Amino acid sequence: MRRWPKMPALRPAARRRCGTTWAARGQRRRSPGLQKEEQELAEELGPEAPEGSGSRYRVVRQIGSGAYGTVFEAQDTLEDRLVAIKRVKLENDPVHLRRTLREVALLSRLRGAASIVSVLDIMVPVRDGRFTEVHVVLERCRTDLRKICSTVAGLTMSQVRRILYTTTRGVAYLHSAGVWHRDLKPANCLMYPDCEVRIADFGLARAVGRPPARLPDPDPARPRACPAEQTAGFTVHVCTRWYRPPELLLAQREYSGAIDVWALGCIFAELLQCVETPPEARQGPLFRGDYARRVGGGHLVWPPEAPRAPRDQLDMIFNMIGVPSVAELAELQNQEAVDHVLGFPPRSASGIQAAVPQADEWALDVLRRTLRFSPPDRMTARELLEHRCVAGVRDRQGESLADEVLTLPFEDEPDDIGRLAEYLVHELEHFGAFGRSSKGKGNGV
Numbered sequence: 337m338r339r340w341p342k343m344p345a346l347r348p349a350a351r352r353r354c355g356t357t358w359a360a361r362g363q364r365r366r367s368p369g370l371q372k373e374e375q376e377l378a379e380e381l382g383p384e385a386p387e388g389s390g391s392r393y394r395v396v397r398q399i400g401s402g403a404y405g406t407v408f409e410a411q412d413t414l415e416d417r418l419v420a421i422k423r424v425k426l427e428n429d430p431v432h433l434r435r436t437l438r439e440v441a442l443l444s445r446l447r448g449a450a451s452i453v454s455v456l457d458i459m460v461p462v463r464d465g466r467f468t469e470v471h472v473v474l475e476r477c478r479t480d481l482r483k484i485c486s487t488v489a490g491l492t493m494s495q496v497r498r499i500l501y502t503t504t505r506g507v508a509y510l511h512s513a514g515v516w517h518r519d520l521k522p523a524n525c526l527m528y529p530d531c532e533v534r535i536a537d538f539g540l541a542r543a544v545g546r547p548p549a550r551l552p553d554p555d556p557a558r559p560r561a562c563p564a565e566q567t568a569g570f571t572v573h574v575c576t577r578w579y580r581p582p583e584l585l586l587a588q589r590e591y592s593g594a595i596d597v598w599a600l601g602c603i604f605a606e607l608l609q610c611v612e613t614p615p616e617a618r619q620g621p622l623f624r625g626d627y628a629r630r631v632g633g634g635h636l637v638w639p640p641e642a643p644r645a646p647r648d649q650l651d652m653i654f655n656m657i658g659v660p661s662v663a664e665l666a667e668l669q670n671q672e673a674v675d676h677v678l679g680f681p682p683r684s685a686s687g688i689q690a691a692v693p694q695a696d697e698w699a700l701d702v703l704r705r706t707l708r709f710s711p712p713d714r715m716t717a718r719e720l721l722e723h724r725c726v727a728g729v730r731d732r733q734g735e736s737l738a739d740e741v742l743t744l745p746f747e748d749e750p751d752d753i754g755r756l757a758e759y760l761v762h763e764l765e766h767f768g769a770f771g772r773s774s775k776g777k778g779n780g781v
């Protein structure tokens with residue numbers, strides 16, 4: 337009879353950080369040529385792999401790592417192809433658990449969508465009815481845009497346009513499905529040699545569609561309970577600083593998918609700097625701030641007596657696009673944000689063109705319309721697909737939009753480790769991640 341795994345045995349974050357958990361494994365005999373982490377994964381996938389893992393994948397080498405997972409190249413011996421395996425170690429922390437949950441749930445629901453990385457398989461090595469990590473098998477892309485921007489000798493304008501177009505196609509799909517990525521940056525955009533991008537890393541993504549209501553629809557005439565301490569809107573602790581739009585830097589909780597469009601503009605500017613320019617002559621990220629002062633929610637990470645940090649993220653943005661107009665200020669959702677912006681002295685904007693001289697007329701138009709202070713003033717991803725800038729590289733047949741808005745059943749769950757872990761087991765079961773035979777075909781596509 338099939339044995340269902342128990343709840344995951346979560347690894348306390350502190351213990352993992354000091355490395356004690358993995359000490360015993362480090363003493364095992366290593367295969368020649370494999371580094372420690374590669375060896376660890378190889379052992380999980382190897383012939384003596386515990387229940388639930390398969391030996392179908394042979395680890396080749398580590399190809400990437402982020403704040404949260406380590407990614408390996410592996411040979412899929414059944415399909416005779418290379419794949420990427422993202423190894424995520426679970427931690428006893430609701431934020432981390434929610435990341436894993438979002439990644440697993442969204443990747444499995446977005447399978448087959450244009451310009452989104454495809455999940456091929458998910459495996460969970462179960463020992464004694466428990467699991468402490470998740471292995472997500474993905475299509476193996478050649479590289480990512482961060483590596484391109486820092487190492488590739490020089491891109492042509494047409495390559496940059498194609499990269500912009502295919503990334504935008506993915507964002508347009510996500511937005512049509514009601515999903516905001518919330519962490520678009522070069523390292524999360526994978527790429528094939530023909531400049532086809534696959535958007536990856538859905539740990540911070542959010543499905544904004546509401547799950548079917550469990551309670552009857554609210555009657556607008558009925559008064560609504562609104563506890564004082566409860567704040568509407570979404571968390572503002574998303575997006576890597578250099579790609580974070582003004583509304584997040586100003587802690588505006590009612591934000592929209594336009595945060596991804598801002599990041600698209602930043603990525604495009606970074607790519608344009610690569611046009612026929614050697615890596616050492618590039619400036620890198622467009623807004624490379626050292627600090628992002630947080631306003632709202634009681635977070636002030638810079639002392640009040642020093643009102644502006646050196647190379648403050650927002651300050652750098654204002655240097656380039658200017659301080660917001662009165663009309664733009666009026667759109668901010670709270671006085672605290674308005675006061676914060678008014679603390680920045682007016683200045684004449686240096687302009688985007690000065691920072692990205694490689695941009696031609698159409699590229700500049702895209703930059704100006706994606707890097708707007710006010711989210712509603714930014715073009716949408718779908719409008720960008722129609723823009724003259726990408727007309728020459730557009731492939732209409734390859735574009736698609738979602739049939740329906742995605743909803744995730746756990747989005748409104750509070751940060752309760754037990755509940756989130758339950759949802760994770762449910763998602764993994766749904767994918768069929770448990771109980772694979774070691775040579776099984778699994779869910780491979």
Ligand SMILES: Nc1ncnc2c1ncn2[C@@H]1O[C@H](COP(=O)(O)OP(=O)(O)O)[C@@H](O)[C@H]1O
Nearest residue numbers: 400401402403404405407420474476477523537
């Ligand atoms: N499918 C893949 N093919 C090739 N490289 C990948 C793939 N997935 C991830 N990578 C590499 O691994 C890095 C980290 O992956 P990511 O999913 O962003 O992890 P994290 O959630 O820790 O940021 C990426 O920046 C990229 O370099």
Ligand SMILES: [Mg+2]
Nearest residue numbers: 402523524537
């Ligand atoms: Mg990442």
